[in-house]
Amino acid sequence: MPSPDLIKKPLFTVDSVLFTVQDNVLKVLMVKRAEAPYCRAWGLPGGFIDIDLDQNTDMTARRKLAAKTGFAPNYLAQLQVFSGLERDPRGFSVTLAYYALVAYQAVASHIETVEMACWIPVSELTELVIAFDHLQIIELARQRLQQKTLYSMLPVFCLPQQFTIGQLMAVIEAIIEKPIQRKSLMRRIEASEMFEVSNEKISSGGRLAQLYSLKPDANIINFERNLSI
Template sequence: MDIALLTVKDERLHVLLVRRANEPEKGRWALPGGVLDPAVDCSLDDTVRRVLRSKTHVDIRYTEQVQVFSGQDRDPRGWSLSVVYYALLPGDKVSAVAGDKAEAIEWMDAMELNRQLAFDHTLLLEAAVAKLRDKVEREALPLHLLPGRFTLTELQRTCEVVLGRPLDKSAFRRRIKEEPALVEIEGEFLRGPQRPAQLYTTAEDFQF
């Protein structure tokens, strides 16, 4: 099981990588992963949460199964099978994710696949990002990438980062006006050297 933990950092979609401490592919960067432990996990989703907790020490609000990768060529040790998940981390929690002493971690730009990852992890990452993007392209709001309170502009930026293209402000706001997933925090604004921006939060029953 491998996980693409995605977040928005510096206006770009980033993914968490860990450096492999052992052979094969020692020293190369890879998606964090883990193995199913039937004694502990009630299902694969449990495995994902357990692994994420141990690697990040942060509570992850959302995970989704992407695809199974399998075959004899993806790992030099022979036939292997891996279920890929993506997970979403709010942008303000990035700094809370720290590697263990044993493991070096790094946030890599998830759109720029210039670095060579271990095994077939570049493919896995592409599939994960594609699935997320597809969902957002179909009108889903990636609220799990945002902090507890956010402005509409921040929400729009997040969508743009995931989609990799600019959105029209007017059309975007028109669309989400009807969105029950968003709740206006009455009287709360983000202030700066300009007109204050209304703060919103995610509805209780929001399902991504």
């Protein structure tokens, strides 16, 4: 039985919405829950802070993601805190949600059973039983990702270290669900000065495509205008 003090403390957890783009489809990493509440439902990877292991909540998010998938996100940022009495049957709870991006790779299945962690297209989430308010959290994360895609180059974090304009364009279009102009993307790549051209080109069914990569020290800058919605 917990102490009286403890009863008054809310549960505090850290959850992450890890996005990737595979085959031009935006997908989210979901984990099949093994414990109550919402046992056997799908939920976001996450858990409790471990004060001995985690320097801060960012580390909690990274540790939990690594435990479920075996890899580390290319980009990780805070989304928002969700709190309240209704969101967890155990009582008042507080969740710090992160959103993260990674270049597509298969989930390491050797860690746990194959069913444990899985990429799910965001458009198919409604067909599943989702734990807690995680569907809302994912929806908000998607909106934030879409917004940032309109005024930054965030989607590069869904690509491998070297990539072509065509790949970047495809990933952006998968995220914002609208076609964009290749020309606009080229202008932004030029203007941002964040990228360097490789001396390699790769084949893609037509003229060879120039490979680009993020400069080692590059900051992700924000443009002053959005792409059109």
